[in-house]
Amino acid sequence: AKAQGRNNFQTYSHKMNSDSFTLLALRSSMHTAIENHEFVIHFQPKVNAETSEITGVEALIRWQHPELGLISPSQFIPLAEDNGLIVTIGEWLLRNVCKQSQAWQDAGLKPVTVGVNLSARQFLQPNLVMTIANILAETGLAPQWLELEITESLAMNDLDYTSSVLEKLYEMGVQIAIDDFGTGHSSLSALKKFPIHTLKIDRSFIQEIASNPHDKAIVGAIVSLAKGLNLNVVVEGVETIDQLNCLRSLECDQVQGFFFSPPMPVELITEMLALDTIP
Numbered sequence: 001a002k003a004q005g006r007n008n009f010q011t012y013s014h015k016m017n018s019d020s021f022t023l024l025a026l027r028s029s030m031h032t033a034i035e036n037h038e039f040v041i042h043f044q045p046k047v048n049a050e051t052s053e054i055t056g057v058e059a060l061i062r063w064q065h066p067e068l069g070l071i072s073p074s075q076f077i078p079l080a081e082d083n084g085l086i087v088t089i090g091e092w093l094l095r096n097v098c099k100q101s102q103a104w105q106d107a108g109l110k111p112v113t114v115g116v117n118l119s120a121r122q123f124l125q126p127n128l129v130m131t132i133a134n135i136l137a138e139t140g141l142a143p144q145w146l147e148l149e150i151t152e153s154l155a156m157n158d159l160d161y162t163s164s165v166l167e168k169l170y171e172m173g174v175q176i177a178i179d180d181f182g183t184g185h186s187s188l189s190a191l192k193k194f195p196i197h198t199l200k201i202d203r204s205f206i207q208e209i210a211s212n213p214h215d216k217a218i219v220g221a222i223v224s225l226a227k228g229l230n231l232n233v234v235v236e237g238v239e240t241i242d243q244l245n246c247l248r249s250l251e252c253d254q255v256q257g258f259f260f261s262p263p264m265p266v267e268l269i270t271e272m273l274a275l276d277t278i279p
């Protein structure tokens with residue numbers, strides 16, 4: 001099952017389920033997972049909707065569990081939030097992603113932004129800004145190539161605190177994206193108030209976009225809103241050519257999804273970055 005999980009990186013282990021035994025096993029083995037090198041980082045390209053040129057990658061964590069196989073972040077991130085290990089895991093991931101991104105640039109590949117998902121508990125760490133500044137200094141990565149993805153629900157939780165943290169990160173030169181846009185409690189005034197660069201439109205609006213005029217209207221409206229606010233738009237979860245054509249007609253700039261590529265291990269994404277465009 002282990003070898004299969006490694007090759008077939010699109011699917012998670014069938015053995016994985018949420019019965020209490022499995023959850024218990026995950027909870028207790030998470031403490032040693034970093035030192036045992038069980039976490040792996042996959043990267044999914046983000047592309048220009050017109051040209052398929054790669055404009056960035058998103059880092060997505062996986063857990064290669066010795067007994068349970070490849071475990072999805074939706075299974076273990078909530079557990080890591082509960083027990084606080086998300087802070088250690090998140091810092092490990094940020095450091096490795098920045099190191100990798102700098103290594104790509106050192107190898108002469110065209111620089112692209114690299115997106116990292118921040119969870120609520122991580123965002124609320126008082127030393128988050130300092131940690132990120134240290135990691136950038138340590139790895140030599142210019143801040144403009146790091147993009148932090150935070151969800152709407154996280155951002156809207158405490159507006160004043162969120163904007164104070166985002167302002168510091170923005171001044172540092174880091175890119176800020178609102179993830180899963182449209183699914184949380186959005187406030188348009190908060191959007192205006194937060195220093196952000198990018199809106200990532202949630203996959204739920206894309207699934208039926210080619211056949212559902214309502215979804216198409218919603219996505220079109222978000223695109224206009226973003227353009228009016230001078231923000232970039234990324235549409236996630238693009239799986240079919242029909243969805244892509246529809247998004248092109250709405251003048252979406254950037255897209256991400258299985259139609260182009262699933263999240264991939266570092267060796268494969270490096271080959272793709274060298275090609276520069278998704279074939």
Ligand code: C2E
Nearest residue numbers: 060061072073074077117118119237238239257258259263
């Ligand atoms: P997300 O940030 O919204 O990431 C996008 C998810 O959609 C990823 O699932 C990705 O594999 C999947 N996806 C991409 N394209 C398509 C598509 O065309 N169709 C479909 N059906 N799915 C697509 P993944 O990797 O399982 O991650 C799930 C969630 O776990 C992420 O959602 C994010 O919230 C969280 N996550 C992943 N890595 C990290 C991490 O390093 N830190 C934190 N805090 N959260 C993470």
Ligand code: CA
Nearest residue numbers: 058117149179
């Ligand atoms: Ca994300």
Ligand code: CA
Nearest residue numbers: 179180200236
């Ligand atoms: Ca997302």
Ligand code: CA
Nearest residue numbers: 180202203236
């Ligand atoms: Ca999502």
